[in-house]
Amino acid sequence: MADAAAETDLKQTPLHDLHVELGARMVPFAGYSMPVQYKAGIMAEHLQTRSKAGLFDVSHMGQAFLAGPDHETTARALEALTPSNFVELGYGRQRYSVLLNDEGGIIDDLMVTRSISEADDGKLMLVVNAARKDVDYAHFRARLPENVQLHVVEDRALIAVQGPEAVAAVAAHAPAVADLAFMSAASMEFDGIDCHIGRAGYTGEDGVEISVAAGAAEAIARALLADDRVDAIGLGARDSLRLEAGLCLYGHDIDETTSPVEGAITFCMQKRRREEGGFPGDDRIQEELKDGPGRVRVGLRLDGKAPAREGAEVALPDGPVVGTVTSGGFAPTVGAPIAMGYVPVEHSGAGTALELIVRGRRLPATVADMPFVPNRYYRKPKS
Amino acid sequence: MTIYYSKDHEWISVEGDIATVGITAYAQEQLGDVVYVELPEAGREMSQGDEAAVVESVKAASEVYAPIDGEVVEANAVLADEPAKVNEDPEGGAWFLKMKVGNPDQLSDLLDEAAYKAYVGTL
Structure with a gap:
């Protein structure tokens, strides 16, 4: 058991009171008090997500954006730190990537989204792991060129809704979500609340992640949980779901010593980048691609x-x-x-x-x- | 028959010189869904505090310690096929093992039901 003093130092997400009200077992995770499970338990929560839909509070994850004068400048700045192709990432498209150290090891894995709006050109949105926020942000600040800035977003929640019925449940409040392709995102209203919704997740199921102002997060969560198809799901089931989906958990399956080739996540490396290199650790990674790790x-x-x-x-x-x-x-x-x-x-x-x-x-x-x-x-x- | 409890959330039901050992309802609730139980072989001599069994939930593995000295006389074979019984009937059919009481004096250091309930209340 964590002692009381340590628990009072934990940060809370905007949905903390809701978790407690729902009977969640709260545990320390990456400096936050987070629900590991609710009353149903990990097994039932896991199967609920696979059969219907689960709502996950992932507000502990880091939301930030890179801002530069135009898309190409910002994309090139991010390409200098990752092995992925962002220059050719389309409007409203999302891409999974990794931040690399100079030895080709993985500093963090992250999701990158290019805004669907031409008015936002030069902005790339990032979602990074909670436990790696400080490391990632320091890395960006040390490595970004002067004309591209990191802006950390502290006042937004992130709610994942995952499962075969997830999109239908969200569409009842935000009809535009039904038109999103996998790995694409758009701004839209959810019962009149401004949100940014991407069709992605980390369970292997169809679903979305909803970024919303902290103060409006509980209204969205309650609206979704009122739907019979949706239940709240804790970090315990999130872990078993991603394991079944074959997805890496940072700090466990990938870390600063593993390359994306060793980690079997080379799908984050598009053809141009594999061939041209130009990312940290490219010597090692290109050699591993050629000769095998x-x-x-x-x-x-x-x-x-x-x-x-x-x-x-x-x-x-x-x-x-x-x-x-x-x-x-x-x-x-x-x-x-x-x-x-x-x-x-x-x-x-x-x-x-x-x-x-x-x-x-x-x-x-x-x-x-x-x-x-x-x-x-x-x-x-x-x- | 007398039932004792340990602060490790085990119950020990003693009849004659045989102690039946399992985990409490509180313990199973803390563990969550049990998916596997590893039990000792009959004949194994254990000292108080030895690792007697392992309970695996979806999330983690937890040790069950021998509450007293003694020789294992039987492990509950039902749990090999139906580990979820630990969640359903922890203080009944889902007993873990029976052991021959090696040192009866150790029983007096265990808790009775009222003391165990009071202890759980402080957690």
Whole structure:
């Protein structure tokens, strides 16, 4: 149990009182008091999100924007710090990326959005991990050119609504959301409240993230929770959902020592950037792209029922330790324990038999394709 | 039959020289959905405070400690197939293990129901 003095130092999100009213179990997370679960519990909350819709308070995450004289200038400034293509990011489009250190390790993973409005040209919106805000912001301030500034947004909440019925539930209050393509965003009204909504998330489901002024966040959350299809979901289920979706949790599955090639997130590196380089650690990353990395993040399915957690060693069958589990637990949708971790490339093929060492016992496991459950991101029908 | 409790949220039901050990309703509520229970083999000699079992919830693994010295005589095989029973019936059918009481003096250091309830009230 955290002591009372430490808890009083915790920051609260604009939805804190609502969480308490809903019976959430509040825990310290990245300096915030956050709901780990509500009364239903992690398992029920996980399955609710997969079958209907879940509402997640992600206001602890860092919202900021980069502002420069024009799109190309701002995009080039961000490209100097990441391996992604932002110059050609379209209006209203979102892209997942990573901030890289000079060794090609990952300082943080982040979501970047170009405003849909031409009037905002030169602005890129960022959402970064709560625990990395200070590090990220210091990095931007140290590295950005003089004509591109970082503006940290402190007065907005962020609410994720995820699941097969999420968009329909939000559309009842913000009809324009139904027209958004996956990984695109727009400003719109939610019951008359100005919001910025992107069609993305971190659960593997269709859904949105709603950025709204702190003072209006509770009205939006209450309006959505009044819908029978939507329940409040805590960080516990957020973690099991993203694990099943094969998505990395910063500080666990990726960190300052892992490159995006090792982390198996090369989808954040578009063709021009891979070829041209020009990002921190490009020597290492381009070499890993060409010759393969030494180790790589893989999915693991355990044969038995015992879960393997972060830190469990990965070994060859009856053989030496070759890697480490970085995330693991019981997967409610799969109905079995799953994990992800790093192994040498030569042992990373789907179907490779390995063992995970838990409390001194070797549990049989198999390298599995990720995601562990199919993604259900929205694809616009071709017209 | 006398039921004792520990500050580690275990209950110990003693009948003759056999103690049946499980976790309390408070403990299961704190753990959340139990997905796996690892139990000791019959015949294992344990000292008070030894790791006797492991309960895995969706979120985390938690140890269950031997509340007293003794030899394990039986583990609850039902929990291998139905770990969720720990949430449904923690102080009944979801007992973890039975052990032969090795040192009866240790029982007097445990809590009775009223003292355990009072302890939980302070948490």
